[in-house]
Amino acid sequence: MREILDIQKQLLPDLMDTMKKRYTILHYIFVSGSVGRRSLAVSLNTTERILRAEVDFLKEQGLIEVESSGMRISPAGRQLLDSIEPLVKDLFGLTELEERIRSYYGLKQVVIVPGDSDVSPHTKKELGRAGAVVLRKLIAEDEVIAVTGGSTLAEVAYHMTATTPLKGCWFVPARGGLGESVELEANTIASTMAKKTGASYRLLHVPYYLGEEAYQSLMQDQSIAEIIQFIRRARMVVHGIGEAMVMARRRKVDPETTESLRRDGALAEAFGYYFDRQGHILQKMPTVGLRIEDIHEMDMVIGIAGGKSKGEAITSVLRHGHENVLVTDEAAALEIVQRLSS
Structure with a gap:
């Protein structure tokens, strides 16, 4: 062929x-x-x-x-x-891009859709559809799947389907998320995925970003502790990747911390952690949910993000070295490949 x-x-x-x-x-x-x-x-x-x-x-x-x-x-x-999907991937040159990124970072799978999510709502929708297809194929029975918030994950949730219900599966938010737009919260996305696939869900009703005192207080609450223990049973996590400074503004991070992140070269944000160019963690926000050590112990970590503007951020998270699957778009993939030699 x-x-x-x-x-x-x-x-x-x-x-x-x-x-x-x-x-x-x-x-x-x-x-x-x-x-x-x-x-x-x-x-x-x-x-x-x-x-x-x-x-x-x-x-x-x-x-x-x-x-x-x-x-x-x-x-x-x-x-x-x-x-004709495999043929089209060759036609657009995406098969070669997928293999270059997969082999360089040692990933199990890379899926690239044509276009640039930054400028095309259609590409953003296709990114969500591709993410939903990948996720649905990887989920087995009796799994707990943790998901983060954001516009890309909301598209994934919208495109989730199930020919047969996911027996014994639970969707849970990876972290607290109250305070964002409701449709982009991890709680909303987890519940939508569950409803569309016939699975169950549990919610975590706490803000995304907490002061240290509020964080310590919440961690003493028995009901919060119980749901967090349930979330940490997850062996699969599906997450978005954000640009560090964009996410710091969106999370209303205090000016002193924001300036520190900028000074230290923060490029990416995922799970409430900020990463530099080499994939090193620069800062952890006091948020309730999965910890980085939980992510490292996962059987399957799926990153879904696209857009030329996010190429550098995605590269940063890939260099951290704990992704298994990447779903992205052509524009971001070209940026990632451009940085392979560096």
Whole structure:
């Protein structure tokens, strides 16, 4: 298959461009669920006139259905997307990127989706869908799965499905998270994942960021201690990765600590920990939930993050050395690869 693709690229480059274009349109319709032609043209940065011919072709092939409410993918279109996904990864050059990152960092799996989450909501949705597919395949029966908050994990939760219920499984927040937008809190994401997969969930109703005195007080509370012990039974954690300074502002970290992080070269934030360029921990925020030693003992650590702006932050967390699976996008992957030699 790869040899045939290479020959086609040499002899029929226009065919490859057409295939990429039609795949992108079909995939966008699939991820959107239902979308109008004008909205699709704007999202793909093309004109309605150019798009009309491609849409007519896809409709004639029975790959999409056009209704008054918009375009949606047909069962045949969905089947086609599933069957050509490996080919498309080669077409976009993503297979090679995945293997370079996987082998360099010793990961079990790397999944890269086309595009840049920073500039394309569609890519962000696809990142969430890919994360949901990876997570669903890795979950076994009777597991406790810890999840963090954030917009990317919210997309993962939205795309979670289960043909059969996850028997005996529990979704739990990896850390406290009250104070963020409700839809981005780890509690909300854990409960959404559980409801969509027929699993159970438990919640941790404490703020993300605590002063030392409040932290010590909460840790003495019996009900809080009990749920934390349950969370620490997790053998799998799914987490996002943030840029250090962006997350410090979002968490309302005090100015003195923020300046210290900046001075020490903090690049990434995950689990309430801040990491430098080499993956060393610079700062731990006093938050309730999983500790870094719990993460190190996990059977499966899955990082999901994308966007060119996060390439350096993702690299920092990978250098920490305890990830097993990375789901990211093309723009972030290119930034990661650029830093391999350094």
